[in-house]
Amino acid sequence: xxxxxxxxxxxxxxxxxxxxxxxxxxxxxxxxxxxxxxxxxxxxxxxxxxxxxxxxxxxxxxxxxxxxxxxxxxxxxxxxxxxxxxxxxxxxxxxxxxxxxxxxxxxxxxxxxxxxxxxxxxxxxxxxxxxxxxxxxxxxxxxxxxxxxxxxxxxxxxxxxxxxxxxxxxxxxxxxxxxxxxxxxxxxxxxxxxxxxxxxxxxxxxxxxxxxxxxxxxxxxxxxxxxxxxxxxxxxxxxxxxxxxxxxxxxxxxxxxxxxxxxxxxxxxxxxxxxxxxxxxxxxxxxxxxxxxxxxxxxxxxxxxxxxxxxxxxxxxxxxxxxxxxxxxxxxxxxxxxxxxx
DNA sequence: TCTGGGGTCCTAGGACCC
DNA sequence: TCTGGGGTCCTAGGACCC
Numbered sequence: 001x002x003x004x005x006x007x008x009x010x011x012x013x014x015x016x017x018x019x020x021x022x023x024x025x026x027x028x029x030x031x032x033x034x035x036x037x038x039x040x041x042x043x044x045x046x047x048x049x050x051x052x053x054x055x056x057x058x059x060x061x062x063x064x065x066x067x068x069x070x071x072x073x074x075x076x077x078x079x080x081x082x083x084x085x086x087x088x089x090x091x092x093x094x095x096x097x098x099x100x101x102x103x104x105x106x107x108x109x110x111x112x113x114x115x116x117x118x119x120x121x122x123x124x125x126x127x128x129x130x131x132x133x134x135x136x137x138x139x140x141x142x143x144x145x146x147x148x149x150x151x152x153x154x155x156x157x158x159x160x161x162x163x164x165x166x167x168x169x170x171x172x173x174x175x176x177x178x179x180x181x182x183x184x185x186x187x188x189x190x191x192x193x194x195x196x197x198x199x200x201x202x203x204x205x206x207x208x209x210x211x212x213x214x215x216x217x218x219x220x221x222x223x224x225x226x227x228x229x230x231x232x233x234x235x236x237x238x239x240x241x242x243x244x245x246x247x248x249x250x251x252x253x254x255x256x257x258x259x260x261x262x263x264x265x266x267x268x269x270x271x272x273x274x275x276x277x278x279x280x281x282x283x284x285x286x287x288x289x290x291x292x293x294x295x296x297x298x299x300x301x302x303x304x305x306x307x308x309x310x311x312x313x314x315x316x317x318x319x320x321x322x323x324x325x326x327x328x329x330x331x332x333x334x335x336x337x338x339x340x341x342x
Numbered sequence: 343t344c345t346g347g348g349g350t351c352c353t354a355g356g357a358c359c360c
Numbered sequence: 361t362c363t364g365g366g367g368t369c370c371t372a373g374g375a376c377c378c
Contacts, residue, residue: 057345178377
């Protein structure tokens with residue numbers, strides 16, 4: 001199977017409509033104002049030369065490269081570009097497409113020559129959208145996904161059973177898809193530092209640390225094992241949420257009340273579009289220093305009523321009994337499952 | 343004046359039931 | 361002088377990804 005990942009997607013889409021910025025460090029994030037509280041969504045390759053990475057606060061990015069061009073995130077434009085990319089992949093004969101996000105997808109396809117197929121897909125996407133992508137090829141989804149990183153930019157890479165240990169064996173466990181810094185640290189506390197060490201770890205030890213499902217899952221991951229068919233059944237969302245980091249911390253109950261009601265109103269717009277009522281309300285709060293917490297409450301009856309959702313969220317907030325200034329609020333509506341479940 | 347916004351999935355542990 | 365064991369539901373919280 002193949003894993004297709006667009007190169008510097010947001011920045012590349014912006015460059016299509018602002019060709020004069022080509023070759024310059026471009027940073028897409030927030031409202032495009034590096035003095036605001038917001039982070040980098042995508043940095044162009046030129047911007048990455050300065051050490052700018054996605055997830056980095058815009059303020060820090062501006063410090064690293066004061067001459068960078070900062071652009072606001074423009075969702076509808078990326079949405080449209082993404083749809084065009086996915087349609088192009090689906091148009092390839094025999095291709096089964098599983099979308100992972102705006103800018104990436106697995107493509108399952110029967111082919112004698114996967115590298116040639118990858119090159120063909122790259123050419124088709126470029127012709128249709130003027131955008132470049134990298135493609136990883138693997139015998140499992142995990143391997144295809146990881147392979148893409150070695151193909152960037154604009155290239156391809158093959159990662160299979162045959163070269164897995166050679167390519168990945170000595171890399172840290174955090175090079176794996178699904179192992180972040182926390183899991184990496186917990187593995188290290190078991191004496192497991194590399195992918196090869198994870199692959200040969202004692203499964204009981206992993207079960208002891210991570211539980212009966214996740215433990216064996218991680219060992220399989222270390223071996224590059226996992227799903228090896230692409231599933232194109234359409235995604236059914238479980239929940240919709242809205243959250244906002246306030247440029248100025250919320251201090252008064254009135255401000256908090258208004259903010260929660262606004263978030264609930266926007267969440268209801270989303271779930272109405274989905275046609276499935278809110279069954280559980282999630283509240284997320286970040287207080288001033290840097291303490292984030294979430295609370296959940298199941299509703300007696302599923303509802304589309306924004307005030308009901310807001311009241312529940314405010315009740316959860318009141319139960320925290322914490323009157324520090326609030327930096328972030330999030331309201332999420334977990335929806336009633338569709339007929340027949342997920 | 344450090345740390346977005348959209349998601350998903352997993353685990354632990356308490357309550358409750360039979 | 362005992363209080364098992366299996367199952368479900370619920371909430372809190374952690375972790376990861378794009």
